[in-house]
Amino acid sequence: MDYHESTIASAMDATETVPVQDSPVFSYISKLSPIQPVKEPAVSQGFTRLNSPPTVFTSPRLNPHGLSSSLKSSQFPPLPSTQLSGQDGGCWISITAADRSGKLDDGLGSGLNTCTEKGLDSSRLVDDQTESSIGCADRFLDDAVYMDSFNSNVSADSSLKYFDDIDQTPVRVNNSKESAGKLEKTHGARGNNKDASVDRRAIEINMMSRDGVIRADQGAKFESNLSENLAITNKHPEKFMTENSEAGQTGHVDDSSYLLPKSIEIYEGNKSSVETTGALDEPVQNEVQSNPMAAQPRGLHVSCLHFEDAQQKIITNRHAQNPSGIENSSRILTSSADREGPKSISLETPSTPISQIGMTQQMVYPRNRGNYSIKVPTPLGIGLHLNSVVSTTQVGAGETIIVKSSEKDTLSIWDEQQVTSLSSHLSENSKNSSYLSVLESILGIPDDSRHNNDYASVAANSATSVSTYNVKPLDNSMVCNPIEDQSTPVNKRKSNTGNADDAEEFKRSSPKRKRQAYKKKTSESNDDYSCKLCNCKKSKCLKLYCDCFAAGIYCAEPCSCQGCFNRPEYEDTVLETRQQIGSRNPLAFAPKIVQNNEDETQLSKSSIRHKRGCNCKKSMCLKKYCECYQAKVGCSDGCRCEGCKNVYGQKGECGVNKDVGMQCTDETTDGSSGEKLEMVESGNVLYHTELCNPHNLTPLTPSFQYSDQGKGASKAWFSSGKYFQSPESGPTFGAPCVRFPRSPRNLDNRDMISESSKEILDLDSFDNELDYHKAEAVNDFSFGHHGPSNMEHLAGKPNAREWESNLKVQPFSGSGHFSSASSLRWRVSPITPMAQFSGTKLPQAVDYYNDLHNIMEDDTPEILKGTPNPPNTVKVRSPNKKRVSPPHGHLRELGSRSSEGLRSARKFILQAVPSFPPLTPCVESKNGGQKKT
DNA sequence: GAGTTTGAAACT
């Protein structure tokens, strides 16, 4: 696999290391964390009461534990990171990155991350809290574009040291040339990690890694790899160890230019100590070698964060590269990596901030509406803020921190004074209040704007605060302009690290109040797709009645559900239930909002419809009772509504080609099923797009065609959180929200598709995206066949022009993954800023692909593996029937067009592919459907 | 905050 070959070139040159420790920034950072990174168990306890978002395995909501801890920690800044680790086992992660030139790339707060590992026996309360946090994180991740990439171009040496022991031995992930390709296993494998916490940690790590990532476009790989590695390690420590030890030295130092995380330190408790040093890639590579797809799934959700990070990094880098004078970029919040090298700035801050960082990012993750390329989700907080702040430090004279507002992509330079002020504030306030408050104060954010009373405000606020403010650059004066609160629902759900008072207030608030606040905030922020909150009383949150469950996320603390089983601790139950439901209705967890476009040029709001349509009788589709209305999409012919007056489009007004469009078609592919699938054979490619996360609808632009050639379905994230999904598989989407836990047990879990079925598309944002990608043919999104050329694609024969136009995409092709068994094609509009995609989207797509690939490898019969892609693209039509029939009908059609063998294979695939929403933000490739074919 | 309405999901 090229992937194997591709290695992360450590951009760091030890010799070039900047004496960070001596730098003002370092001092600043040191000041930031009042708490010494003592590893002590306590995290869970302290946070137990905190309301945190539910944890979802990976998606919309990050691992509860990690995030929760973060949130909690944020709420309790004073708590030392060590405390966090405690019984539950906390982990403290720091990442340091530097470019070869010795420049430190910093992401504030990036280096700090606290994750709490929830004990298996942790009380539910604790779980809830942690879950919430995690959930948020997951969500955040989902939004983020999947960064994992196979970009062979990016290579870096990395060494990963993993310490997992009761003593909270720090785990370090080092990425350095010297250590490149070397993986040491210093300690025995830890085999006791089987709980969800593992994933969480992985997530946390990923998040951290994100910060560590320097270059968005290239760093992605590193991050992804790192994430994957970490994830793998967490999940399968023993495997990780083995693989690493066995893995050859693949580390290559290719692009020195790429900034790479230099070191990541993780402190974890309650685990047998394990230290592994080696190329970060290796673990993944190993897995890939044995099973190319293996590594992918694990890191999926994590990757989301990467994207955002990458973007931030890009901005930062640009700025740094900018003659403006800021040449040395250093991370403000980097871990104590100094140990590893002079370049790294260690910022040992309280675990709280770290956690928050993770949280913040998720929370703040912006919905890319406009400029896709630059828009970066805003990191938040000092934990959050710092994170959100991408800073470049001018080591030397005065410390200059470049603060970027994710929202406006503006960079601000904090001069020494400002930094000092910030540091001072942090030092002074960290003990009593959240960093957020401090930042807010520093930033001059009005008090009334600082903390919202609502649920989200507590935690999310902090996130929002910084990110929400647009900092004006270069004037040395921080000008913070309140920006629309973009905190994501997830954020909202998560308690933020706001000041202690807020936390207390939040804790005291009744669930209902929280809920209301959350909803209010959600509605205000227009985060329709935000994490769901439920109030289930009888369904145990294990039925689709439950919004959370339906959305593929765990219930969060804000939920008012009773007897809830939709929690990480009941993962097995949840998965089982989901599988049951999925078996009954494969599309049950599929996004409900589908974009149908036959005509590339007509990608528009009109093409977005509710997959199944509504059945309103009295609401006239003017109230949220109507799913179409709720999703802010027009009703389609598929709706059975009466007296439709949907303001977004009435029934019969199908905006898109009615003749072809699925939304207007009542045909039922499967007679038995309500789901309508349309096969598109025409040159027009039907792209079945589930736009789960309108806000995140990012660029549709990078469309890719994927031909699994029988090897697997492909999932692609075109944009953060956005997926395209095959009708069968349903979910694609990139919901910012969660995901269900992937079952550690089987591959199927990987296929779980995050569902944002309830996510609402933001038409406006969608349009923006469209504009952004206008050049891009919509058709490309479809995996269907476009004719001979398409067939070529399917055959794995690259379209030179396409690839050329999208150099950034090429890495994929370059990676053996696509070249061999399958071809994944991205079609990017020439005009599309590649920066957007570089290292980010594609990687995600790749990851997804890999994931699928793994699945196929593992589960797919040989016969299927060789199966060429079906010539037809499957399109989902909004079913007229409530119940969606399984794709069988679809398959049948496909099958009719294909050999019997294929047919059987398809069926097999369907079975193999869980209907669950992916744990990670991934797009379920149409191939999934095609595979079936 | 309680009660009602609504329509999806689940069940038969």
Next chain:
DNA sequence: CAGTTTCAAACTC
């Protein structure tokens, strides 16, 4: 597959 029941969100008061 249609009809009914269950359920929880949305809505109203």
